[in-house]
Amino acid sequence: MKAYELALDHIEEGILSGRYEVGSILPPERELATQLGIGRSSVREAIRALESQGVLDSAVGAGPASGTRVTSDQSRALTRLLKLHVSLGKYPVDDVVEARVSLERGSAALASTHATADALARLAEVVEAMEAAESIAEFSPLDTGFHVLIAEVSENTLISDLTRAVREALLQPIARASARMADWPGFRDGLNEQHRRIFAAIQAGDPDAAADLMEHHIRHAYSILPMNGAMP
Amino acid sequence: MKAYELALDHIEEGILSGRYEVGSILPPERELATQLGIGRSSVREAIRALESQGVLDSAVGAGPASGTRVTSDQSRALTRLLKLHVSLGKYPVDDVVEARVSLERGSAALASTHATADALARLAEVVEAMEAAESIAEFSPLDTGFHVLIAEVSENTLISDLTRAVREALLQPIARASARMADWPGFRDGLNEQHRRIFAAIQAGDPDAAADLMEHHIRHAYSILPMNGAMP
DNA sequence: CGACCGCCATTGGTCTGACCATACGTCAGT
DNA sequence: ACTGACGTATGGTCAGACCAATGGCGGTCG
Incomplete structure (x- = not known):
């Protein structure tokens, strides 16, 4: 199993199971990486893949408006x-x-x-x-x-x-x-x-x-x- | 313009313009990175995005069967x-x-x-x-x-x-x-x-x-x- | 006391460099 | 001529560093 697939599956599973819904915010990339025991770049590749499918959307900065968020912009x-x-x-x-x-x-x-x-x-x-x-x-x-x-x-x-x-x-x-x-x-x-x-x-x-x-x-x-x- | 979008646009443009067709092999990641003046990780994120859309497919190793190849597995x-x-x-x-x-x-x-x-x-x-x-x-x-x-x-x-x-x-x-x-x-x-x-x-x-x-x-x-x- | 301003923490964006895993090509040795 | 070991090219992965943007917090000034 490739590392970025691990992250991909993790996030997808969260969506399909209903743990994440539109508007939910994912953990920060660094945290997700340590949680899954993989590098940050692998997490980013998974996020990028889902982003290109209109499922995620990332925003830099601090506060509640920042972070990677679940959307549905297909x-x-x-x-x-x-x-x-x-x-x-x-x-x-x-x-x-x-x-x-x-x-x-x-x-x-x-x-x-x-x-x-x-x-x-x-x-x-x-x-x-x-x-x-x-x-x-x-x-x-x-x-x-x-x-x-x-x-x-x-x-x-x-x-x-x-x-x-x-x-x-x-x-x-x-x-x-x-x-x-x-x-x-x-x-x-x-x-x-x-x-x-x-x-x-x-x-x-x-x-x-x-x-x-x-x-x-x-x-x-x-x-x-x-x-x-x-x-x- | 984000760096990975640069790579994304470059590859997409190559496909839409017909320079790349099914079976074509992209330049190695490292080469593409220097060509576009960006880091390899950004190139990888773009490749990953297209791969998740069934447009690219990567294979490790050496020789003609290796590298990142254009497919159409939608x-x-x-x-x-x-x-x-x-x-x-x-x-x-x-x-x-x-x-x-x-x-x-x-x-x-x-x-x-x-x-x-x-x-x-x-x-x-x-x-x-x-x-x-x-x-x-x-x-x-x-x-x-x-x-x-x-x-x-x-x-x-x-x-x-x-x-x-x-x-x-x-x-x-x-x-x-x-x-x-x-x-x-x-x-x-x-x-x-x-x-x-x-x-x-x-x-x-x-x-x-x-x-x-x-x-x-x-x-x-x-x-x-x-x-x-x-x-x- | 309240408004404003600047520092700082958080978070994604990016690069560099290193090392690993895999598969092919080559070349020496048999 | 075959075979096997080694080198090389390529993607896969990680660690660490720094940048950029953004919002919150606290201090300062009116």
Whole structure:
């Protein structure tokens, strides 16, 4: 058993068993090291591993605000994880498309039943901004924002996090593929038309229509985007 | 900028830019440290962070098989990540249910169109084993195995990894909830009946039926399981 | 008496240097 | 040509030192 794994297991066990909850403060690194009979650097490596998973957060200084604290900030960690593995080509483009279809059908349907007036207003704003966008550099982040916003409106934290992670992991590849397109303006116009319809379905509170339109939208986009190559 | 973040960014950038691909070997820790002008311990912390995300893998010794190598072994990392955050109560049980519904509708539908004779045989085996299971300790892992197996049969690596991660993150909580049930044998019989039907739909190659049955199955289970409390 | 200011303790962040464990490569000896 | 011992490269680990940030405590001044 490697020393840093000992520390990792110790902290993980504390979390899984409920001894640590969000907000708990871990013992100081030096103390944890002597407790476990290992060096401080090994403890730090374990802390770093968990920190990169959004489970811990460290703060220097003295007093109650300092020390290493248990958090649960998964979104960034999940996004980074997926982005790296997508970039490494672990997932074929078809698989990612199917996953997006499954997830976003769900978020679109949930959004249809949860959307507040405020949420609809924000969605409408993005839809209009996309229609005004001239360049790929302008359009692409808005498009991502549209899908992420729907996931957020669905008020389902897990689906929202997963959707955001998958979509953001594809931001770069999609932008690159768009740049290779012959008739990008036409492609964009088609997407905007679909965005309008999805928005209308959500506004109308029609989950089935929203899900179907979303599925069609995603499949349509990938059937045209030249995503061929190692990068999905 | 913290020193270990410098190393983290350097390595990540190398991966996202394509300079490193799966199988690439990173420079030795000592060399990377001098290259970046930081200490070796900082380099190690960055490596550890990426290793915990299934992106790197270290091996001691000399020769071509040694050193820190780029991999893409996400499954374990993803499972650990979700398990920890589920345990920390970041995700309400209803959210997890909806996410499972979205993901497993997809995997059930895909499995219906991809199932080989061998895959069907393995599924049948699990279904029969579940019907023979007497105790919760016996049944619970088989149940997880059934859902994971369907995800695998779908031949979609991303959906499969996500399904497995979500399902395995719930293994402990589900087992605990089952133990609190009054009429567990009756509950189990109901599940087995549904498992049979899902299997039949996959065997028949009917994606829509498989998806609907899967959704009903998941919602039914959670409507009965006493999952109340912080632990979803 | 109260407010302010500066020292000090605590805690993470980092570096250095050392040594260990492991595995491969090489070279001498058979 | 085979074999075994030794050297070397690499990650794994530790000890110790110092830095940086931060908050608390106590003393001093108004």
